[in-house]
Amino acid sequence: xxxxxxxxxxxxxxxxxxxxxxxxxxxxxxxxxxxxxxxxxxxxxxxxxxxxxxxxxxxxxxxxxxxxxxxxxxxxxxxxxxxxxxxxxxxxxxxxxxxxxxxxxxxxxxxxxxxxxxxxxxxxxxxxxxxxxxxxxxxxxxxxxxxxxxxxxxxxxxxxxxxxxxxxxxxxxxxxxxxxxxxxxxxxxxxxxxxxxxxxxxxxxxxxxxxxxxxxxxxxxxxxxxxxxxxxxxxxxxxxxxxxxxxxxxxxxxxxxxxxxxxxxxxxxxxxxxxxxxxxxxxxxxxxxxxxxxxxxxxxxxxxxxxxxxxxxxxxxxxxxxxxxxxxx
Amino acid sequence: xxxxxxxxxxxxxxxxxxxxxxxxxxxxxxxxxxxxxxxxxxxxxxxxxxxxxxxxxxxxxxxxxxxxxxxxxxxxxxxxxxxxxxxxxxxxxxxxxxxxxxxxxxxxxxxxxxxxxxxxxxxxxxxxxxxxxxxxxxxxxxxxxxxxxxxxxxxxxxxxxxxxxxxxxxxxxxxxxxxxxxxxxxxxxxxxxxxxxxxxxxxxxxxxxxxxxxxxxxxxxxxxxxxxxxxxxxxxxxxxxxxxxxxxxxxxxxxxxxxxxxxxxxxxxxxxxxxxxxxxxxxxxxxxxxxxxxxxxxxxxxxxxxxxxxxxxxxxxxxxxxxxxxxxxxxxxxxxxxxxxxxxxxx
Numbered sequence: 001x002x003x004x005x006x007x008x009x010x011x012x013x014x015x016x017x018x019x020x021x022x023x024x025x026x027x028x029x030x031x032x033x034x035x036x037x038x039x040x041x042x043x044x045x046x047x048x049x050x051x052x053x054x055x056x057x058x059x060x061x062x063x064x065x066x067x068x069x070x071x072x073x074x075x076x077x078x079x080x081x082x083x084x085x086x087x088x089x090x091x092x093x094x095x096x097x098x099x100x101x102x103x104x105x106x107x108x109x110x111x112x113x114x115x116x117x118x119x120x121x122x123x124x125x126x127x128x129x130x131x132x133x134x135x136x137x138x139x140x141x142x143x144x145x146x147x148x149x150x151x152x153x154x155x156x157x158x159x160x161x162x163x164x165x166x167x168x169x170x171x172x173x174x175x176x177x178x179x180x181x182x183x184x185x186x187x188x189x190x191x192x193x194x195x196x197x198x199x200x201x202x203x204x205x206x207x208x209x210x211x212x213x214x215x216x217x218x219x220x221x222x223x224x225x226x227x228x229x230x231x232x233x234x235x236x237x238x239x240x241x242x243x244x245x246x247x248x249x250x251x252x253x254x255x256x257x258x259x260x261x262x263x264x265x266x267x268x269x270x271x272x273x274x275x276x277x278x279x280x281x282x283x284x285x286x287x288x289x290x291x292x293x294x295x296x297x298x299x300x301x302x303x304x305x306x307x308x309x310x311x312x313x314x315x316x317x318x319x320x321x322x323x324x325x326x327x328x329x
Numbered sequence: 330x331x332x333x334x335x336x337x338x339x340x341x342x343x344x345x346x347x348x349x350x351x352x353x354x355x356x357x358x359x360x361x362x363x364x365x366x367x368x369x370x371x372x373x374x375x376x377x378x379x380x381x382x383x384x385x386x387x388x389x390x391x392x393x394x395x396x397x398x399x400x401x402x403x404x405x406x407x408x409x410x411x412x413x414x415x416x417x418x419x420x421x422x423x424x425x426x427x428x429x430x431x432x433x434x435x436x437x438x439x440x441x442x443x444x445x446x447x448x449x450x451x452x453x454x455x456x457x458x459x460x461x462x463x464x465x466x467x468x469x470x471x472x473x474x475x476x477x478x479x480x481x482x483x484x485x486x487x488x489x490x491x492x493x494x495x496x497x498x499x500x501x502x503x504x505x506x507x508x509x510x511x512x513x514x515x516x517x518x519x520x521x522x523x524x525x526x527x528x529x530x531x532x533x534x535x536x537x538x539x540x541x542x543x544x545x546x547x548x549x550x551x552x553x554x555x556x557x558x559x560x561x562x563x564x565x566x567x568x569x570x571x572x573x574x575x576x577x578x579x580x581x582x583x584x585x586x587x588x589x590x591x592x593x594x595x596x597x598x599x600x601x602x603x604x605x606x607x608x609x610x611x612x613x614x615x616x617x618x619x620x621x622x623x624x625x626x627x628x629x630x631x632x633x634x635x636x637x638x639x640x641x642x643x644x645x646x647x648x649x650x651x652x653x654x655x656x657x658x659x660x661x662x663x664x665x666x667x668x669x670x671x672x673x674x675x676x
Contacts, residue, residue: 053647078644086590086597091394095641098387100376112494113590116512180490 031305034127034144035102038303044103045076046296047096051109051133052084055212056240056269057262057285058107061132064289065105072297086113093117097124103296104128108135118143127299131288133183140309145295147288147311151187154315158235158259158283159195161317163202166257166280170201171232174224176217176245177209178237185209188237188261205231210241217244218251225252233257239270239282246278261285263318265327275323286313354668357661358612358628365632369639381642385519393521395634397422397582397589397598399627400527402605402612403534404578406626407571409609410538411551412618413469415572417458417476418579418605422598424484425451425583430493430593433504440505448580454480455576459569469572477602484595493593511588523585530581535623547571551618607654608633611661615669632657 048065050058062079069077078101082089089109096104097120104121106128108114115135119142121128128143139146162173175192178185189207196202206224210217217236225231225248234249234256236242242260249256260270263284270282291311298304318326353360373382381387401418408415425447432443454476462472497506514521538544546567549557558564582601587593612629614621633654640650 080641081647083647085599086592086594087394087397087586090590091390091638092641094390094393095387095638098381098384098390099374099642110492110590110592110594112492112592115591 033303033305034299034307035125035303037102038300040301042074042300043076044074044296044300045078045099045101046103046105047093047099047101048077048079048105048131049082049089049093049096049107050079051082051089051107053081054084056264057238060262060264060266060269061107061287061289064287065292068289068293072293072301074301075293075296082109084109086110089114090117093121097121097126100124101126102300105131105292105296106135107131107133109133111135115142129292129295131292138309144299145307145309145311147291147295147313149285149288149313149315151184151285152191154261154283154285155188155191155235155237156195157191157315157317158261158281159192160198161195161281161283161319162192162233162235162259163196163199165319166233166259167199167202170199170203172205172228172230173202174221174228174231174234175204175207176220176234176236176241177207178212178241180209180211185212185237192235192237210244212238212240214240214244214247217241218248219244221245221248222251225249225254225256229254231256233259233280235259236261238262239264239273242270242279242282243268243273246273259283263316263326271318271323271326274318274320275327277320280319282318284316284318286315288313348668348671350664350671351668354613354664355622356613356625357664358625358632361611361657361661362628362632362635365635365639369635372639372643374642382639387638387642389514389519389521389524391634391638392524392527392631394637395630396521396523396527397586398601398604398608398633399630400530400578400582400585401575401601402608402626402630403531403623404575405602405605405609406534406612406614406621406623407538407547407574408469409551409606409614409616410547410618410621411568411571412554412616413462413568413571414473414606414616415455415458415469415476415575416473416602417454417480418575418582419598419601420477420480420484421451421454421576421579422583422586422601423593423595424454424480424487425580426587426593426597427484427488427493427595428593429584429587430495430504431487433508434493434495434502437501440508444584447584448577451576451578451580451583452573453576455572455574455579456569458576459572462572463565463568473572481595488593488595490595495587495591495593497591508588509591511585512591523589526581526585530578531623531627535627538623543567543570548619551620553619604633607658611657613661613665615665617669 050062052058066077069075080092082092086109104126111134118128118135130143130146132148134146177189205228208220210220221234234245236245239260239262242258245258258279260279260282263270263282265271273279274282291313295307298307369382370380373380405415428450429443429447432438432446458472458476462469495504497504497509511522546562549562550564550567554564586597608629609626612625636653637650
């Protein structure tokens with residue numbers, strides 16, 4: 001079967017990027033920089049090939065990247081929307097190569113189809129930093145670096161929070177899974193299941209795929225509540241599905257504890273839903289935007305000759321304790 | 330019924346008057362293509378004095394990106410000239426891509442067997458839709474809408490809701506390495522192989538439409554079905570044949586897709602039917618049937634690709650691209666309607 005199912009990320013140890021302000025002066029005999037044209041006062045174009053702007057989480061990544069890039073006057077950020085279409089995304093990467101951008105950021109819609117395009121960029125001497133999703137190959141060799149969260153660990157944290165804090169006395173739980181064919185959906189499902197194993201009184205009585213979509217989640221969770229009226233909590237693999245689950249619970253006149261994933265900001269996002277008391281928690285899926293711009297700074301401005309191949313960004317639990325103060329961030 | 334009689338049938342005859350507006354419509358997509366290219370050159374970003382837009386690499390990017398929708402649009406042209414429509418093409422591409430991947434990876438079939446089987450499957454899929462539509466006198470819109478759902482459903486069943494990655498090599502579970510050539514480039518590593526497939530298919534289709542009896546029959550069926558029937562054109566057979574062609578074209582596009590991207594996915598090709606219809610309409614083919622040109626479709630396809638490219642090179646948002654495409658479609662349709670009105674067809 002496919003190699004991307006159940007592929008565990010080798011979450012490297014947390015690699016903290018040195019703040020670019022700490023440029024070490026006069027590095028003698030350093031290895032060649034990754035980008036020869038690097039310079040403190042240069043002007044650089046960074047191309048970001050986004051998988052699909054239609055997903056709210058990805059728009060959130062775009063917003064954070066734009067904010068982080070704006071803070072660096074030497075950088076111009078260009079974002080191309082692959083619109084969930086590997087053909088479109090491939091042509092956009094090719095266009096960035098034509099433009100000779102100084103650095104390519106990419107969240108590939110799918111791994112295998114975008115692998116050749118990433119190789120073409122690397123062959124053209126453009127460093128490639130992959131964000132949130134990987135292409136095939138090895139970080140540090142086939143592409144410059146990978147920055148992202150660890151889906152399994154995030155869901156594991158949600159499962160452990162359920163065991164210890166949410167349902168310490170046990171009860172029936174349900175899971176809404178993302179698009180079953182996608183790696184994050186599989187990893188988040190497994191992570192949550194492993195997280196609730198520590199409490200034997202919790203039973204997962206229903207799991208259904210709702211493809212990341214709120215309307216499908218509402219329908220699926222309404223059916224689950226019909227079949228299992230004693231469900232005490234539901235784990236939704238993203239915030240959108242958690243919003244759908246809330247509608248279903250309200251429709252059934254039941255109070256169900258809801259955990260989301262992503263921790264999106266804004267009025268429709270998970271942080272506000274927790275602050276309002278609609279959900280019990282949501283676990284952020286960090287965008288890695290700040291880390292990506294920091295890495296671009298060290299490559300393009302500080303003439304780094306190497307960067308960490310994998311940067312894993314940790315999740316933050318958004319609970320009633322901290323939701324209000326996180327809203328302002 | 331002889332060919333001469335068909336040729337003298339008014340429904341089949343081209344308009345005699347030379348009308349400048351009609352000429353404009355006849356070549357609207359070529360004129361549009363020239364305008365887009367001129368705009369591309371004018372508005373192209375420059376790097377060190379080099380106009381990026383007309384770099385061979387960039388032109389290659391443009392024609393590679395449109396090769397899949399182009400192949401589909403070519404098939405769609407036949408259907409639309411008969412006043413039909415085929416909404417199942419994008420879904421058939423997805424189905425063909427997963428079947429291609431499955432046959433080679435888990436089936437262990439060779440390249441030739443796989444390609445022939447997938448092309449046959451696509452052709453049959455189109456044949457069945459054409460036959461149902463023709464036999465039960467159903468709107469092609471409805472039949473192919475059902476065909477779209479059926480193809481997606483079948484694709485999900487075949488692929489078990491999974492993306493199927495294609496790895497190359499010799500042995501079980503590996504596809505023949507030659508298949509990866511579809512993602513490659515020839516002639517000094519410039520011309521994308523996917524584009525070559527598109528252009529070969531385009532040449533064959535242009536010849537078929539412009540020089541064969543079949544092509545004349547296609548125009549006849551779309552121009553005036555009753556007249557065509559009376560003059561002895563096998564209307565049902567032609568109608569079934571054009572859907573078989575779109576099925577074949579979609580399967581071919583699916584094979585190209587799988588080869589370019591080394592994977593098959595049931596959801597790929599979503600929305601391609603609309604892109605293809607847009608290219609055909611911009612190419613000057615009327616949805617009322619009876620008139621249209623293959624060269625126009627090809628120009629329309631490349632024009633849409635060039636437009637997307639120049640907007641991205643200038644970092645203009647995808648929203649603008651959609652709005653620009655919308656404006657071009659409306660313009661093309663308005664031009665056609667003006668000509669029709671002038672010819673007294675009243676629609």
